[in-house]
Amino acid sequence: MPSRLSALALAAMLISAPAYAQQCGGSFSGFVSELKKEAVRRGHAPTNVDRFFASARQDAGVLKADRSQGVFQLPFIDFSRRLISQGRINKGRSMAKTYDAIFDRIEREYGISRGVLLAFWAFETDYGAVQGDFNTANALITLAHDCRRPDLFRPQIFAALELFEHGDFDPARTTGAWAGEIGMVQMLPADILENGVDGDGDGHVYLKTSAPDALMSGGKMLNALGWRKDEPWLQEVTLPSDFDWAKTGLNHSATSADWQSLGVRAREGSLTGGLPASIILPQGRKGPAFIAYPNFRVYFEWNQSFTYVLTAAYFANRLEGAAVYNAGNPDTGLSDGQMKSLQRKLAALGYNVGKVDGILGANTRAAVQDIQQKLGMPADAWPTPALLSKL
Structure with missing residues (x-):
């Protein structure tokens, strides 16, 4: 599932360069020619540039996928039930045992709870089983040529070129998601450059074949995005029937102690006192209710879809033992x-x-x-x- 498009702005900061001609559009061959010239101006060896762009092709399938993201129109209950199954929960808990030492290291070094990364691993690639078969270099070049978001995708091409020069990217064979993400937790080239970790000690960062590399890199990236160590991210709550619904939503915040004084109660355990938090009602006052802590907002740096983010955060809780949420009886939504x-x-x-x-x-x-x-x-x-x- 495409992710981290919101972080592409980070790539522009990581790989800054003056603007050159033909930022998007025009003939594809002419666009590639301009990319090659820019790569040389950035200091890449002409022979490496020629090798990297030798197999460049426009991919119509990428453009079709970019315009067909209807799954994000589903309401939270439908979306979460589609993505979360008992099989995925069982597999996640099995993976947690298999890579227990890696998750311990991630928690120690980056402060990321294992359920968080397991949920991303599950949703992005079904624990590495489905990583996407789009040629990554061609996907990035195609999306940069398309004039919808060239400023987002163009820097990723040069990041991929740098990975190629490191021996960690093959422009003819590296594949991934339609939006250019690579590996088990689906990271963009610039994110790999910035946060890639050799988790298995083989001297390379292979996010497609090495779970330790992928998990460690994902943990480092979340940490760099502002994840707060040893703090919760999401918790299911119950609300009184006379609650002021206008106070809900991510655009409203109060301390968890303040929410408790207004009758908010944790469905399991207790609220974490002192932290700023928001009350989320994904399908209104008659549906599920959650309290979102500061770490929840970091999820939006990975994916901007509210439904995806909430489902991933909730699934992380489930993988760590939380109960199934109370779906309630929401009012009918809109088609x-x-x-x-x-x-x-x-x-x-x-x-x-x-x-x-x-x-x-x-x-x-x-x-x-x-x-x-x-x-x-x-x-x-x-x-x-x-x-x-x-x-």
């Missing part, structure tokens, strides 16, 4: 067409909902919550047919 209609109506009212894509993202959630308040409805940020009808 794809209805969600797009809602987004258009909100945009017409002056709200910034971003792209009209049918996805309940952060901007749309905030707009829904605000308009619910104005209309005198429970402001739980969950759009329903009743809200759409009122608009």
Whole structure:
């Protein structure tokens, strides 16, 4: 599953260079020619540049995949049930035992709890079994040539070139996800350069074939992104029926002690006192409820989808023994067409909902919550047919 697109901005910082002609578009061969010239200007040997780009081809399948991410339109309950199975839980716990020494090392050096990395490992590649069969170099070049997000993907090409010069990337044979991520936990070339760890001591960083390399590298990357050692990330909670729903959402925060004074209770264990936290209702006040601690926000540096992030964080808890969440009985949500209609109506009212894509993202959630308040409805940020009808 594509991830870490939000961190591509990091790549631009890691690999800075002046802008050159033909940043995107135009003939593909001309675009590749400009990339080669830029690579030489960056200091790469012409012979290495020629070898790296020798097999460069445009991949129509990459562009199709980039435009077909409908799975993120599913609501949390459906999405999490699709991704989490007892088989995946059992496999994760087995992998935790197999690589116990590696997870101990990750926890000691980077402060990342094993459930967190196991969940990413499961969702990204089914514990390494499905790593993607797109040619990575061609995927990156194709996405950089496409003028939707060239500034995000162009730096990754030069990062891959550097990995090639290190002997850790084969432009003709290295494969991965359609968005250019490589290996068991799906890391982009610039992230590998910055955070790659030789976990098995063989002198190379092979994220495709070495679980120790992949897990150690993923742990280092999360640590670099701001993960706070020995702190929780997500916890299921119960809320009183008279709770002020307008206080929920990632755009609202209070200490866990303050939430407790308002009647918030942990479904298992107790809240972690003193930490800033937010109350999340992925499907409104009648569905599951969670409290999100600072580490939860680090997840968005790995993947920007709210549904994916929440599911990954919840699955990490399950792998460490948490109970199945209480799904409740959420109000009926909106279909794809209805969600797009809602987004258009909100945009017409002056709200910034971003792209009209049918996805309940952060901007749309905030707009829904605000308009619910104005209309005198429970402001739980969950759009329903009743809200759409009122608009």
